[in-house]
Amino acid sequence: MAVGMVAMGTLVTSRIEKSVTTVKAASVAFSVNNFIAPHIQELASSEQLSLKKFEDLKHAIDHSGLLAQVTSFRIWRRGGFIVYSNEPHVSQQDFLESSGVSQAWSGAVQVQFDDDIPLIKVFAPVRDSATGSALAVVESHEHVSALDSELVASKWQIWLATALITLNMMGCLFVIVAHSGRIIDRQRLALVERVSQLSEILQQNRLLQGRIERAARKTTEDNERLLRRMGYDLHDGVAQLVSLALLRLDKVKGSPQERDNLHKIHKALSDALGDIRNICKGLLLPEVRSMTLKEALMFMIRTHERRTGTTIECTIAELPDQAPEFVKIALCRFIQEALNNAFKHAGGQGQRIDIAWNGAQIMVEVADRGPGIDDIDRCMRGPGLGLASLRDRIESIGGDVTMNSASNAGTRITASLPLVMEISDAA
Ligand SMILES: Nc1ncnc2c1ncn2[C@@H]1O[C@H](COP(=O)(O)OP(=O)(O)OP(=O)(O)O)[C@@H](O)[C@H]1O
Numbered sequence: 001m002a003v004g005m006v007a008m009g010t011l012v013t014s015r016i017e018k019s020v021t022t023v024k025a026a027s028v029a030f031s032v033n034n035f036i037a038p039h040i041q042e043l044a045s046s047e048q049l050s051l052k053k054f055e056d057l058k059h060a061i062d063h064s065g066l067l068a069q070v071t072s073f074r075i076w077r078r079g080g081f082i083v084y085s086n087e088p089h090v091s092q093q094d095f096l097e098s099s100g101v102s103q104a105w106s107g108a109v110q111v112q113f114d115d116d117i118p119l120i121k122v123f124a125p126v127r128d129s130a131t132g133s134a135l136a137v138v139e140s141h142e143h144v145s146a147l148d149s150e151l152v153a154s155k156w157q158i159w160l161a162t163a164l165i166t167l168n169m170m171g172c173l174f175v176i177v178a179h180s181g182r183i184i185d186r187q188r189l190a191l192v193e194r195v196s197q198l199s200e201i202l203q204q205n206r207l208l209q210g211r212i213e214r215a216a217r218k219t220t221e222d223n224e225r226l227l228r229r230m231g232y233d234l235h236d237g238v239a240q241l242v243s244l245a246l247l248r249l250d251k252v253k254g255s256p257q258e259r260d261n262l263h264k265i266h267k268a269l270s271d272a273l274g275d276i277r278n279i280c281k282g283l284l285l286p287e288v289r290s291m292t293l294k295e296a297l298m299f300m301i302r303t304h305e306r307r308t309g310t311t312i313e314c315t316i317a318e319l320p321d322q323a324p325e326f327v328k329i330a331l332c333r334f335i336q337e338a339l340n341n342a343f344k345h346a347g348g349q350g351q352r353i354d355i356a357w358n359g360a361q362i363m364v365e366v367a368d369r370g371p372g373i374d375d376i377d378r379c380m381r382g383p384g385l386g387l388a389s390l391r392d393r394i395e396s397i398g399g400d401v402t403m404n405s406a407s408n409a410g411t412r413i414t415a416s417l418p419l420v421m422e423i424s425d426a427a
């Protein structure tokens with residue numbers, strides 16, 4: 001702004017100076033053309049003015065009022081001869097032309113400003129009325145002390161005005177910036193407060209999430225214990241009683257019609273015993289606590305192969321052997337249900353398992369090349385419990401389940417669980 005102020009002040013003052021000198025030059029040129037030019041046309045054809053013309057010229061100059069304003073007045077002919085001057089000692093004499101006179105011969109009025117005296121020098125060409133070429137140059141000097149002091153006063157006024165405008169603008173800017181600064185400070189404080197509130201909420205959320213995950217892990221383990229107890233109860237209680245009933249039944253004798261009925265009862269009890277044993281197998285997981293993760297998962301895969309008489313293609317990466325119990329249980333149940341589905345709904349075609357671990361997450365993918373699923377969402381909403389409980393189980397302990405399937409394109413179901421551990425040497 002300071003630079004702009006200086007530039008503006010300089011420009012305006014120089015324009016004023018230029019305008020003043022231009023006005024002066026125009027007024028001199030006007031007087032020259034009106035009062036002097038008609039009387040010196042003779043100079044086009046002769047070196048000197050005739051006495052009559054000289055007298056006419058003198059008369060015209062005296063009555064024009066030109067001399068009232070000027071201190072020095074000269075009419076130059078080409079070659080450095082002063083035809084007329086109000087200073088008698090230079091009139092009708094030869095002199096060396098000044099730069100102003102030489103330039104004025106080109107036809108344009110020249111103005112020079114002498115700051116020291118102060119003085120305005122105007123050099124106005126006088127034209128030949130017939131040819132239009134310059135036949136003389138009128139040089140006039142005018143003291144401009146009053147004008148100069150007016151100019152100085154104007155300059156000061158301009159500088160003052162420019163400075164005031166600049167200060168005003170700076171003041172406005174200062175107020176705007178100060179106001180904006182206050183708003184920004186207020187907003188920053190509000191933002192800091194909001195961030196601290198959010199951090200607090202986030203902290204509470206983390207605590208709650210931790211509690212939920214801990215509860216889910218505990219539930220997984222408790223469920224497992226419950227399922228195991230139910231399995232053992234069924235196996236050791238109900239299944240034993242049904243076996244005993246079958247043994248007793250074998251010993252019962254009767255009429256052929258009664259034997260036929262007994263045979264049917266025997267068949268029904270045998271089927272029930274088979275079902276109970278199957279249920280027990282599904283309910284009972286191996287005691288995973290004593291197994292490594294890989295052993296537990298391999299156990300599930302081999303059990304499925306044995307039970308269904310199918311084979312499963314496996315790709316198993318290096319895994320940490322010290323995984324928490326709830327992780328082992330969740331992944332064993334995941335493999336059990338996904339393989340059951342692959343056998344039940346895809347006839348066990350192309351069963352494949354990929355298990356990978358990237359140091360932070362363990363990924364288990366079970367795939368088949370069966371008929372696939374048209375609409376996964378619809379299947380999830382169906383009466384089957386397997387997929388839904390499997391997803392709940394994995395998600396409740398911070399994992400994720402994704403399914404990819406399309407009609408006749410097989411099914412791929414993947415579980416990802418966070419698992420950060422070092423690989424032990426035994427793995
Ligand atoms: N591998 C698969 N191939 C083709 N369809 C499948 C596959 N897995 C699941 N489905 C379809 O998704 C449905 C839901 O599966 P989900 O496991 O939830 O139930 P289910 O196996 O029918 O019964 P449950 O698991 O409760 O014994 C199945 O009925 C089946 O139509």
Ligand SMILES: [Mg+2]
Nearest residue numbers: 341384386387
């Ligand atoms: Mg199922």
